[in-house]
Amino acid sequence: MKPMVILTGPTAVGKTELSIRLAKILDAEIISADSMQVYKKMDIGTAKIMPEEMEGIKHYLVDELDPKEEFHVARFQQMAKDALKEIYAKGKIPLIVGGTGFYIQSLLYDIDFTKEDGDQEYRKQLEEKAKREGNDSLYEMLKQVDPKSTEKIHKNNVKRVIRALEFYKLNGYPISEHNEKEAAKTSPYNFAYFVLNHKRDILYDRINRRVDIMVEQGLIDEVKRLKEEGYEKTMVSMQGIGYRQVFEYLEANLSLEDTIEQIKKDTRHFAKRQLTWFGREKEVCMVDKSQFGSEDEILTYMLTILKEKGIYDGSVKELL
Known part of the structure; x- marks a missing residue:
């Protein structure tokens, strides 16, 4: 090695x-x-x-x-x-x-990040939502679908919050679950x-x-x-x-x-x-x-x- x-x-x-x-x-x-x-x-x-x-x-x-x-x-x-x-x-x-x-x-x-290419349109929607309603609005969305990720991601780290939401939308399961498998x-x-x-x-x-x-x-x-x-x-x-x-x-x-x-x-x-x-x-x-x-x-x-x-x-x- x-x-x-x-x-x-x-x-x-x-x-x-x-x-x-x-x-x-x-x-x-x-x-x-x-x-x-x-x-x-x-x-x-x-x-x-x-x-x-x-x-x-x-x-x-x-x-x-x-x-x-x-x-x-x-x-x-x-x-x-x-x-x-x-x-x-x-x-x-x-x-x-x-x-x-x-x-x-x-x-x-x-x-492996091959499944994380993202959804540009959805990302733009989330970015606009953050501008309009603040970072908390995205953070609450993430809490609903992936509470484990919110324990590790700060609400002001909008980039990572959006990436986690994108991943969930694209794959149908939380990015925290994916990361745990990869980390093993x-x-x-x-x-x-x-x-x-x-x-x-x-x-x-x-x-x-x-x-x-x-x-x-x-x-x-x-x-x-x-x-x-x-x-x-x-x-x-x-x-x-x-x-x-x-x-x-x-x-x-x-x-x-x-x-x-x-x-x-x-x-x-x-x-x-x-x-x-x-x-x-x-x-x-x-x-x-x-x-x-x-x-x-x-x-x-x-x-x-x-x-x-x-x-x-x-x-x-x-x-x-």
């Missing part, structure tokens, strides 16, 4: 810095499993890794799509599979880095799945500080520029945390202070949902940063596991 290494965890936990060091040691290339960093022109609000921070490590699915384009799990899977082919052809190891758990699951277990599959890869975490108060402090830094770096101007270029708040790309709230601010629905607090609050809730997701995944290796004295110790621990799995065959001590 071909090797695959996954490094994930909640937003702001510190995946990026660690991923670069790990990639250098493993001679890996990175595939981003992030639903927003794939978009061009959206750098600040996505905390996108910049070219100079990549330190020569090739990254895939970063800065590749126009914000007008839709990006969903099936598209991620196809783009990531194309990247995998390239990486394996070079004799390198793919390192999947990002916090979108469903995307990671789709790649790791090769989930075994992976075709020899993988190591690391979930980076931290004490809650430290993680939340990191999130709050990150949002403050984003605002200082010009998040408001970034969204303003996108709005001026014709990107609308209903687009999939603009549903990302930070972008959605700043659109509300620009439309005078929120004060700047309330906008910043709302972004912090929504990001903290998102981190909590991410951890719930990763906690349910099979064969994950939880890496609690508070249990280690340094990043070197974390890397030593990870490399030891990779060695046991036959993914890494070098010396652990010499490289740190």
Whole structure:
């Protein structure tokens, strides 16, 4: 089986810095499993890794799509599979880095999305209903046909709510049932799945500080520029945390202070949902940063596991 290494965890936990060091040691290339960093022109609000921070490590699915384009799990899977082919052809190891758990699951277990092409007309009707009556109206529809999905999908994640409703209309059974069957599959890869975490108060402090830094770096101007270029708040790309709230601010629905607090609050809730997701995944290796004295110790621990799995065959001590 071909090797695959996954490094994930909640937003702001510190995946990026660690991923670069790990990639250098493993001679890996990175595939981003992030639903927003794939978009061009959206750098600040996505905390996108910049070219100079990549330190020569090739990254895939970063800065590749126009914000007008839709990006969903099936598209991620196809783009990531194309990247995998390239990486394996070079004799390198793919390192999947990002916090979108469903995307990671789709790649790791090769989930079948062939029945999820969708119904464009029905999708448009649902989008118009959301604009007219609000996100709650779609969420209530989903509760009627697929209550399990509403436990995992937030009502403001309109893209996923619509996809679940589309799936039910096309197939006559809930997408949650389909996903459970697919998730029961075994992976075709020899993988190591690391979930980076931290004490809650430290993680939340990191999130709050990150949002403050984003605002200082010009998040408001970034969204303003996108709005001026014709990107609308209903687009999939603009549903990302930070972008959605700043659109509300620009439309005078929120004060700047309330906008910043709302972004912090929504990001903290998102981190909590991410951890719930990763906690349910099979064969994950939880890496609690508070249990280690340094990043070197974390890397030593990870490399030891990779060695046991036959993914890494070098010396652990010499490289740190």
